[in-house]
Amino acid sequence: MKMNTLLSLAIGITLSTSSSAFELTSTDITEGQKMAKTFEFSGFGCEGDNLSPQLSWDNAPEGTKSFAVTAYDPDAPTGSGWWHWLGFNIPVETSSLKRGQDMARLGAVELTSDYGSIGFGGACPPKGHGMHRYQFTVWALPVDKLELDNSVSAAILGYTLNSMAIGKAQLTATYNR
Template sequence: MRKTCIAACLLTASAGLMAQDHEAGFHLYSPDVETDGEIDASFEYNGFGCAGDNQSPTLRWDNAPAGTRSFAISVHDPDAPTGSGWWHWRVVNLPADTTELTGNAGAIDGANLPDGAVQLRNDYGDKGWGGMCPPAGDSPHRYTFTVHALNTEQLELPEDASPALAGFMIHQHEIARAGFMATYAREED
């Protein structure tokens, strides 16, 4: 019960921070994924028993704070049955003038990202978008989409950086964040 409370409290605090950032003007949204809505099956992973298109949605943001020198993107499922959630996407070193990632920007080859941007390993072990794939029959999982405004142009990370190491470095340089949450579930087979 204590772990559940801690996780719920952290998520509530995180949602509160995102709400504060939104009120301050920094805002992340997607024309493909409605805030607090259900994510379309086309964004589902293709593997692990899932059969989606495994393409990342379009993400847009505006009103980044003064002093932003680059951005990072993260997509996380806190409900994955791992004890630590599941990292679906991490992108760092997005130039400060970036305000959008178009659909399928998370392609494994990175060809749809701005110059200089780097995709890090997700929890599937790939460097790119890893779509939703909760266990069939689970209650809907929550997916947190976040853009981080950073005070550095480039995060120095090893090529094989884990999601946790990337998170540490992102948070060391974060000056603001904005985000939204949406849900996804798979029916039992």
């Protein structure tokens, strides 16, 4: 009986003193809510401002040495989704990206989006295709720099991030036309 009481007390103390969860927030987009036209692509029949939203993250896991940020639409009618933004080697002292951020200015590497251009490519779901989800993810990495360059595919970066991230935080906004 005493062992169970001690164990319960120890678990309660551990839970109450554990650090806060890794979290991604934005002043521009809200979880589960439709994004503004500001974040729509300019091209492919879309007429938005093609700006990336502001993103901030807190409570990165212990051991984090750099970050990656991705934006992905799993609802795109491609069979493989649509990569809107892929950046990595973001310095560990970075905890936010401003609206319209060029990650290269931070010393990060940005990959070609599925639009065929480097940097952010906004939402542009086909008209009448329904609501699409846009998953903005910040990845906490245990290395200062990934040994990849800007010629790797989104699949290679995704594989690398999923195989080594020590934490990730996600914010999913929506959009339709």
